[in-house]
Amino acid sequence: MKPEKTAIILIGFQNDYFLEDEILRGVVEESSKVTGVLNNTLHLINALDGVLMISTPIVFSENYPELVEPEGILKTIKEVGAFKKGSSGSQTISQFDQFNGKITEISGKQGLNAFINTSLEAVLRKNNITNVAFAGTVCSICIDSTGRSAFDKGFHVTMLSDCISGxxxxxxxxFCKEIFTLYANVISSKELITEHT
Incomplete structure (x- = not known):
């Protein structure tokens, strides 16, 4: 993958998932620790130059008017009050502050697929991106949904196994061994860094 044709899509790096005592920390805590998701992702962002970095946080309005009769994880998000606009839980993790100017944040995500209701595809096309690599959470939900959509849109998809939690x-x-491999290349962040440096 050529660096100038590659984008790293960062999904779910928000306080509700990663900050101690926040609402959904327990959902991904064990998986994130075992794989070293946060440290590996921070190292990846720091190590790569010339690669487009995009964060797509999920944020909802007060009382969740965007979610009409939600099911599954979206129902849970509404019930527990996660990712509410203006809350500390909806904010991007402070560890990303060091990369100010290096990460482009695309707003509008209010569901599982980061392409829906956002300018993600337009930004990728504008930058002539052909390869997208994913990091973040949750593998079975937002990562898989957005990854499949990227594949359907003609992008070459890579899943960074040590930067994704479940x-x-x-x-x-x-998911890394049996699901992602059906439509994506699955490698570690270290392998991607080696390709680009």
Whole structure:
């Protein structure tokens, strides 16, 4: 993958998932620790130059008017009050502050797929991106949904196995070994860094 044709899509790096005592920390904590998701992702961002970095946080309005009769994880998000606009939980993790200017934040994500209701595809096309690599959470939901959509749109998809967490260690390993491989290249962040340096 050529650096100038590659984008790293960062999904779910928000306080509700990663900050101690926040609402959804327990959902991905075990998987994130085992794979070293946060440290590996921070190292990846720091090590790569000339690669477009995009963050797509999920944020909802007060009382969640965007979610009409939600099911599954979106129902849970509404019930527990996660990712609410203006809350500390909806904010991007402070560890990304050091990369001010290096990460482009694309707003509008209010569901599982980061392409829906956002300018993500337009930004990728404008920058002549052909390859997208994913880091973040949750593997079985937003990562998989957005990854499949990217594939359907003609992008070459890479999943960074050590930068992606799941609800359980088993789920993360299963998706990396059995699901992502159906439509994506699955490699570690270290392998991607080696390709680009």
């Amino acid at each position: 609800r359980t260690v088993f789920e993360q390993e299963f």
